[in-house]
Amino acid sequence: MNAKKKFDHSHDLVLLPFGGTGEIGMNCYAYGADGGAARRWLLVDLGVKFGSEREPGVDVILPDIGFLIANRDRLEGLVITHAHEDHIGAVPWLWPQLQCPVWCTPFAAELLKLKLKEHGLDGEVPVHVMDQKAHFKAGPFKLEFVPVTHSIPESCALVIETTGGRIVHSGDWKWDKTPLMGRGMDEKRFRELGEAGVDVLVCDSTNVLREGFSPSEREVAATLADIVREAPARVVVTTFASQVERIYSAVKAARAAGREVVIAGRAMRNTIEAARATGFLKDAGAFLDEEEAGYLPPDRVLILCTGSQGEPRAAIARIAEGSHPHIELNRGDLVVFSSKTIPGNEVEVAAVHNNLALIDIDVLTSDDALVHSSGHPRQGELQALYDWLKPRALVPMHGEPRHLRAHARFAEAQGIGETLIPKDGTIMRLCPAPLQVVDEAPVGRLHVDGQLIVAGSEGSAKQRRKLSFVGIIVAVLVLTEKGELADDIQIVTDGVPPGLEDELLEAAETAFDSLPRPRRKDVNQVAETLRMSIRRAAEQVWGKKPVVKVIVSTV
Numbered sequence: 001m002n003a004k005k006k007f008d009h010s011h012d013l014v015l016l017p018f019g020g021t022g023e024i025g026m027n028c029y030a031y032g033a034d035g036g037a038a039r040r041w042l043l044v045d046l047g048v049k050f051g052s053e054r055e056p057g058v059d060v061i062l063p064d065i066g067f068l069i070a071n072r073d074r075l076e077g078l079v080i081t082h083a084h085e086d087h088i089g090a091v092p093w094l095w096p097q098l099q100c101p102v103w104c105t106p107f108a109a110e111l112l113k114l115k116l117k118e119h120g121l122d123g124e125v126p127v128h129v130m131d132q133k134a135h136f137k138a139g140p141f142k143l144e145f146v147p148v149t150h151s152i153p154e155s156c157a158l159v160i161e162t163t164g165g166r167i168v169h170s171g172d173w174k175w176d177k178t179p180l181m182g183r184g185m186d187e188k189r190f191r192e193l194g195e196a197g198v199d200v201l202v203c204d205s206t207n208v209l210r211e212g213f214s215p216s217e218r219e220v221a222a223t224l225a226d227i228v229r230e231a232p233a234r235v236v237v238t239t240f241a242s243q244v245e246r247i248y249s250a251v252k253a254a255r256a257a258g259r260e261v262v263i264a265g266r267a268m269r270n271t272i273e274a275a276r277a278t279g280f281l282k283d284a285g286a287f288l289d290e291e292e293a294g295y296l297p298p299d300r301v302l303i304l305c306t307g308s309q310g311e312p313r314a315a316i317a318r319i320a321e322g323s324h325p326h327i328e329l330n331r332g333d334l335v336v337f338s339s340k341t342i343p344g345n346e347v348e349v350a351a352v353h354n355n356l357a358l359i360d361i362d363v364l365t366s367d368d369a370l371v372h373s374s375g376h377p378r379q380g381e382l383q384a385l386y387d388w389l390k391p392r393a394l395v396p397m398h399g400e401p402r403h404l405r406a407h408a409r410f411a412e413a414q415g416i417g418e419t420l421i422p423k424d425g426t427i428m429r430l431c432p433a434p435l436q437v438v439d440e441a442p443v444g445r446l447h448v449d450g451q452l453i454v455a456g457s458e459g460s461a462k463q464r465r466k467l468s469f470v471g472i473i474v475a476v477l478v479l480t481e482k483g484e485l486a487d488d489i490q491i492v493t494d495g496v497p498p499g500l501e502d503e504l505l506e507a508a509e510t511a512f513d514s515l516p517r518p519r520r521k522d523v524n525q526v527a528e529t530l531r532m533s534i535r536r537a538a539e540q541v542w543g544k545k546p547v548v549k550v551i552v553s554t555v
Contacts, residue, residue, distance in 0.1 A: 009438075010034065013164035013431040015202065015395065016041075018443050019063040021422045022401050024206065024343055025049035025086040026445075028063040029169070029397070032427070033140045033162040040139045041068060043078040043100070044158060044169055048089035050311070052344060055461040056468060057449060062090045063424075064444035064456070069097045076139035080104035081171030082155035083111045083274075084242055092119035093453060101126045103136060105145070105154040110274035111242075132156055132183060146190065147183040148173035151375030152242045153280055154182065157190075165199035165431025168389055172204050172398065174374065175381040178216045180245045181280055190388040200430040201391035205399035205407040206376035213380040215373040220338070221249035223370045227336060228253035233298040234333040235259070238308040238316040239372075241267035244275045246338055246372075247304060251284045254302035264290040264315035264327060265306030290315075290326045303327060308339035310348025320355035331360040338371045343400065379410060386414050393418035393435050395428070463547075470546040471495025473538065475508050475530055478553045483520030485512070486555050491534075493546075500541055507537035523552040 013033050019026035026049040032039045046065075051058035068075055077100045080088050088108065092115045095102075102125055104112065109129045116125055130136060132147045132154050144159040150172050158169040168190075175185050207214070228235050228250075237250045247268070254261045263269055275281045288296075293303060305327075307314025316335065318324040329335070335356055341349045356363050366372040376398075377385070386394075394416045396407035401421075408419040420435040422428060425443035429436045445456030454460055473493050478486040489508050491501050511533035512526070519525050527550040535548045 011162070011164040011432065012429050012438070013160070013162045013167065014039075014427050014429050014438065015422065016067075016427045016441055017397065017422050017424050018065050018068075019047065019049075019424060020045075020086075020398050021404065021424055022399075023049065024398070024400060026061060026063050026090075027087050027398060028065065028090070029202075030068060031141070031160055031167075033164060039074065040141075041071065041075045042138055042141045042143075042160070043068065043075065043098075045081055045087040045171075046078055046090045046094060047084070047086035049086065051447070051461075053347075054465065055447060056464040058447040058461045060089065060093075060448035061456065062093055062446040062448065062453065064442075064446050065094060065098075067441040067443070072098055072100065075100050076141060077101040077103065079138075079143065079158060080108050080112070081158055081169070082150060082152050083108035084152055084172065087172070088112055088115070091125075092116055092121060093448060095121070095125055101128060101138075103128045103130055103138070103143075105130060105132050105156065106278045107152075107154040107274055107280070110277050111270065114270050114274070133186070133189075146193075147186045149176040149179050149182070149185050150174060151240065151245070153244050153275065153278070159193065162431075166193075166197065167200040167202060167430055168193065168198055168391070170201065170203040170385070172206075172375060174207075174214045174377050175384060176214070176216050176373075178218045180217045180221060180248060187388060190385065194388050194390040198389045198391045199433070200393045200395060200435070201385070201389055202395045202397055202430075203382070203385070203407070204376055205396040205403040207374050207378050208382065208396075208399070208403055208407040208410055210378040211380070212378050214376075214378055215370060217245045217249065217373060219370055220246065220373050221252065224249050224336070224338070225253040225256060227334075227364065227369065227371070228259065228302060229257045231299075231334050232332060234301055234303065234329060236303045236305060236316065236319070236329070236333065236335040237338050238305050238335065239338040240308060241265060241271050241306045243338075244271060244280055247272065247275075248281060248284060250302065250304055250338070251281075255285065257302075259300050259302045260288055260296055261285070262288045262290055262293045262296075262301060262303045262327075263305075264293075264303055264319075264324075268304060268306050293327045298330070298333065307352070308337055308349075309342055309345045310350075310352050312348070317352050317355075320352045320359075320361075322359070329356075329359060329361050332362075334362045334364060336371055337363065337365045340366060340372055340374060382407075382410065383414055386411065386416065391416060392433065393420070393430070395420055395422055395430070395435070397422065467495060467547060470544050472547040472549065473504060473534055475504075475534055475548070475550045476553075477508075477512070477526075477530070477550075478555055479520065479523070479526070480555060483517045496538070496546055497542060500538065503537050503541050504534050507533045523554065526550075527552050
């Protein structure tokens with residue numbers, strides 16, 4: 001009887017997502033090669049998400065890459081596909097635990113340099129600045145950047161080749177046939193890769209639910225020029241701080257209409273600084289500081305500002321609520337939201353719109369005119385990339401579950417034989433065929449809470465969220481050595497309706513009196529008995545179960 005042949009995994013090329021699958025943002029993907037215990041890893045992108053009302057007090061959310069940190073002796077490095085926050089924002093927070101080399105293009109390197117300097121890492125991180133069409137190696141990985149068009153300069157797809165096969169990691173992209181700046185989509189190179197053979201395409205799914213092709217930035221530029229030319233008073237354009245082409249379009253529209261350009265928002269200033277350092281925005285002219293906005297005639301100014309996603313501390317949010325120190329709008333002014341609301345930000349954006357309405361400011365969005373074009377591919381663009389690359393299989397990434405599922409179905413309808421919908425923490429074999437989940441690794445989220453990084457699932461934000469629903473009751477009592485009250489029990493509440501103190505105090509006193517004297521010497525027993533009694537009383541009167549803390553001291 002012949003022994004069963006053991007499958008050779010030494011040439012497997014695997015994918016392990018830590019973020020970006022099942023969500024918009026926090027993109028972080030690890031590729032593994034040379035299987036088994038000796039597997040080497042390559043990290044592609046290291047991004048963040050931003051906190052919401054579900055994470056009170058948390059501004060930034062990071063992927064939990066503890067698995068890679070524990071195996072950093074087998075980590076070859078980090079490749080950054082482009083400079084958006086959801087692809088590079090976590091680098092300053094997590095690189096000290098990784099201590100690995102970083103590869104990126106010049107524009108991404110400039111923005112990363114600013115971030116690292118803010119975190120005291122200036123000069124610490126070995127950043128290898130690569131051309132947008134560079135070929136390079138990292139351990140067993142042969143790598144190549146391929147230029148794509150997106151909503152930020154120098155975006156790249158990444159070709160990853162090992163002994164197991166060749167995959168294309170698309171990064172974020174769209175097919176803009178007439179971009180305003182940069183190299184454009186390298187269709188020729190993608191076709192060459194398709195002829196050479198591509199095993200798997202790991203591809204952006206964000207806009208898969210839309211048919212056709214995305215409008216070009218040139219069309220958006222023409223619309224902005226018309227709007228600015230016809231506006232009778234101030235024009236405020238708020239867009240993604242990283243959208244250099246959109247910034248350029250707004251500036252050109254302002255110059256053509258005889259307007260000065262005021263920049264409001266640190267992130268936008270950083271982007272402009274990085275763009276100029278890498279050869280973009282050369283002919284944009286001089287910009288004015290926000291302090292100068294109030295000295296200009298309303299019909300001679302255009303204000304470019306951050307906050308298109310409703311971020312509460314961004315420039316447009318503060319302008320709308322009247323708290324900006326230098327910029328004030330008046331009736332007749334126009335605010336253009338040259339952006340699309342990212343899923344999850346609808347409430348925050350609506351709040352800014354409503355605040356502008358309260359001061360009688362006109363608002364124009366992409367629902368009203370072509371003032372925004374997505375940086376992600378619609379179905380027509382996806383089909384074009386499939387035709388160029390001819391991949392054997394497809395793994396959708398960068399999207400919510402509905403996007404990933406729709407992308408897999410769309411790819412199958414276009415004749416791609418294999419698809420596999422990934423999940424964070426699953427280790428998927430991409431090559432050799434077939435696509436298959438072969439293992440899993442621990443993943444999760446970390447919260448940046450002030451200046452600290454804390455656990456996401458059981459961290460401080462969870463407690464604050466609970467407090468926001470039910471408030472807190474604190475009972476304080478002091479006992480003598482004989483187990484008697486040295487003073488009256490004190491009840492302090494926060495976030496609890498007024499008028500409950502008498503019932504809560506009575507419940508605490510009754511619970512204390514019910515305890516036999518010997519058990520009163522156990523302060524933990526006293527605290528738990530009073531806590532349960534106070535909580536029960538609050539539920540009976542109020543109908544909610546607040547957080548209850550009991551502090552017991554002895555004298």
